[in-house]
Amino acid sequence: MKRISIDPITRLEGHGKIEIFLADDGSVANCYFQVPELRGFEKFVEGMPIEEVPRVVSRICGV
Amino acid sequence: MAKLKLASYWAAACGGCDVAILDLHEKILDIAAAMDIVFWPIATDFKYSDVEAMPDGNIDVTLFHGAVRNSENEHLAHLLRAKSKVLVAFGSCAHMGGIPGLANLFTREEIFRRVYQESQSTVNPEKVEPQPKLTVPEGEITIPEFYDTVKTLGQITDVDYYVPGCPPTPKQIWIVVQAIVSGQLPPKGAVVGASEKTQCDECTRKKQEKKITRFKRIATAQPDPDNCFLEQGFLCMGPVTRGGCDTRCQLSGVGCRGCYGPPPGVLDQGAKALSAITSVIEAKDEAEIQKIIDEIPDPLRSFNRFGIPSSLITRKVL
Numbered sequence: 001m002k003r004i005s006i007d008p009i010t011r012l013e014g015h016g017k018i019e020i021f022l023a024d025d026g027s028v029a030n031c032y033f034q035v036p037e038l039r040g041f042e043k044f045v046e047g048m049p050i051e052e053v054p055r056v057v058s059r060i061c062g063v
Numbered sequence: 064m065a066k067l068k069l070a071s072y073w074a075a076a077c078g079g080c081d082v083a084i085l086d087l088h089e090k091i092l093d094i095a096a097a098m099d100i101v102f103w104p105i106a107t108d109f110k111y112s113d114v115e116a117m118p119d120g121n122i123d124v125t126l127f128h129g130a131v132r133n134s135e136n137e138h139l140a141h142l143l144r145a146k147s148k149v150l151v152a153f154g155s156c157a158h159m160g161g162i163p164g165l166a167n168l169f170t171r172e173e174i175f176r177r178v179y180q181e182s183q184s185t186v187n188p189e190k191v192e193p194q195p196k197l198t199v200p201e202g203e204i205t206i207p208e209f210y211d212t213v214k215t216l217g218q219i220t221d222v223d224y225y226v227p228g229c230p231p232t233p234k235q236i237w238i239v240v241q242a243i244v245s246g247q248l249p250p251k252g253a254v255v256g257a258s259e260k261t262q263c264d265e266c267t268r269k270k271q272e273k274k275i276t277r278f279k280r281i282a283t284a285q286p287d288p289d290n291c292f293l294e295q296g297f298l299c300m301g302p303v304t305r306g307g308c309d310t311r312c313q314l315s316g317v318g319c320r321g322c323y324g325p326p327p328g329v330l331d332q333g334a335k336a337l338s339a340i341t342s343v344i345e346a347k348d349e350a351e352i353q354k355i356i357d358e359i360p361d362p363l364r365s366f367n368r369f370g371i372p373s374s375l376i377t378r379k380v381l
Contacts, residue, residue, distance in 0.1 A: 001201050010108045013078040015135070021201035029201060036135055036206040038193070039075055040174035042182050044165040049360045051282035055320070056368075059162040062079020062230065063105070 001029065013063035067123040067244065069094070070102035070114075071153075072143055074136035075163045075213065076129030080154040081105040083230035084126070087237060097244045098123075111139070117146050124243050126153040126226075130163045130372065131214040134195075135207035144220040149243070151255075155229035155322045157216040159332075160372025162229070164213045165364060167371045167378035171211040213372050224248065226256040229322035229369055232308050254324070257307030261326045262299075262319045265306040270294065274345030278358035281317060292318040293340065298365055303335040322369045331375045333367035340366075 007017040015037040023029040041060055045053050071081060081103075085091065101122055102109045125147040131137050144150050155161040166174060179185060179192050195208045216222055226239055235256035242248050242255065249255060258265065273294040279286075286292055292299035292313065299318030301310075305326045312319050325332035340359075346352045359365070367374055 003202065007111055008104050010104045010110075011106060013105065015073075019204050030199070032199065032204050034204065034206055036133070037075070038174075038178065038209060039132060039163045040166040040169070040178060043169050043174045043177040046177075047361070048364060049280060049282065051280060052361065052364070055317075056162055056165070059077045059079065059229070062077035063082055 002026075013061050067098040068101045068121065069098040070100070070122045070125040070143065070147065071105075072102065072125060072127050072129075072139060073104065074127065074129030074139060074157070074216075075132030076154070076156050077162075078105055079230040080126075080128035080156075083154075083228075083233055084236055086233040087240075088233075090237060090240075094240060111142075114142055114146055119145050120148050122147040124149045124151060126151050127157050127216055128154045130156040130160050131210075131216060131219045132163055132166075133207035133209050137210075137219055138207075140216055140219045149223045149248070150216075150221070151224045151226055151239075152216040152222045153226045154231055155227060155324070155369040158225045158227050158373070159324050159370035160213050160215050161322075161369050164215075164370065164372040165368070167213050168363070169379065171209055175209075212378050215373050218372070223251050225252075225254045225324075227254060227305060227323040228257070228308060229320070231256055232311070234309070235307055254305065254327075257305050257323055259327055260306050262301035262304045262306050262308075262310055262313070262323070266291070266301055266310045266313050268292070268313060275340075275343050275355070276345055277355055278360070280360050286316070288316065293343065298340070298359065300332075300336055300366070300368075302339045303329060303332050320368055321366075324370060324373075332370050333363075333374050336366040337362070 002022040004020040009016040009018060017034050019032045021029045041057055045056055100107055102114050125143045127143060127150060131140055152158050156163055175192050180187055180190055193206055196203055196205050239256040268291045269289055270291045271294060275296055277296050279296040281297060286295050286297050297318050300321030301319040304319050304321045305323040308323055321332060329335045344352060344355050346355055
């Protein structure tokens with residue numbers, strides 16, 4: 001099965017890639033959008049003084 | 064003269080460093096006049112395969128933002144090192160681990176459990192977690208391996224220069240760009256785009272050498288705008304942080320966060336903060352010292368906010 005990889009996707013904030021699988025007739029058989037990125041803000045802000053949280057989570061996306 | 068070839072890449076980052084470059088505004092046109100951008104995911108459509116196809120040393124300068132959090136970040140660090148004559152660790156994350164480095168206070172398992180099972184917005188009864196390889200009907204798809212420990216760029220590969228800041232200020236970025244274009248770069252390994260002194264040397268707030276008798280939180284007390292934060296009892300990383308940002312946090316009403324990293328000669332910014340800040344506590348006896356220290360809000364993350372991976376301990380070990 002023919003495969004087209006778009007890696008990375010560009011001109012946006014963050015990391016992503018797209019895998020497109022083509023059937024024999026050239027039509028799209030299936031497509032996977034993947035986000036190969038995790039930093040774990042959900043965990044590492046736990047227990048932080050509340051006034052710190054906005055100053056830390058602003059680094060989720062700086063765009 | 065041929066144009067310089069410039070790359071800018073983000074690993075475990077937020078994009079704020081890229082936006083800081085764009086905040087040069089019309090000076091971007093001067094960069095475009097002097098340099099060809101050959102790889103910059105936020106702004107151009109070059110792929111990893113384009114970088115892989117380049118001969119080694121093809122890129123004159125790569126500004127690498129972001130920490131090394133997963134196997135893709137590590138692969139790109141090695142790839143861009145090989146393809147670049149000069150590799151710059153740009154911004155707090157590449158320099159010291161940055162905010163993503165706070166994850167080193169937890170394990171991969173703790174992070175995955177919180178993110179993919181426990182978070183309030185997650186419904187995942189089968190407890191599915193990301194797999195580096197997944198077989199689907201059409202073939203195999205992959206995502207990077209999430210590492211247990213966040214590392215700095217310099218812990219992964221050979222770095223030529225470090226530009227500190229979360230993000231570096233446009234003023235300092237412009238100084239770095241001019242140094243690159245003119246070829247007037249300092250010796251390898253130098254911190255560029257920053258001062259050789261501490262934040263306190265630049266700070267305009269009044270200092271009176273007062274001792275600290277209690278710590279306050281900015282959530283529950285209001286600092287006055289003219290005097291030193293520390294002398295008022297508010298945490299400020301100024302004494303243990305390299306200058307160069309024009310004290311932008313102190314001017315906006317909050318103590319220095321420490322993002323420009325340790326000043327010259329300081330190995331561990333957090334340890335130095337502990338030493339510097341606790342040494343100005345004034346108390347009659349040990350019980351009072353303990354009471355004052357207990358008021359320090361979140362000392363571990365406050366003293367090491369941007370630099371857990373580059374600290375001597377690098378991560379939580381127990």
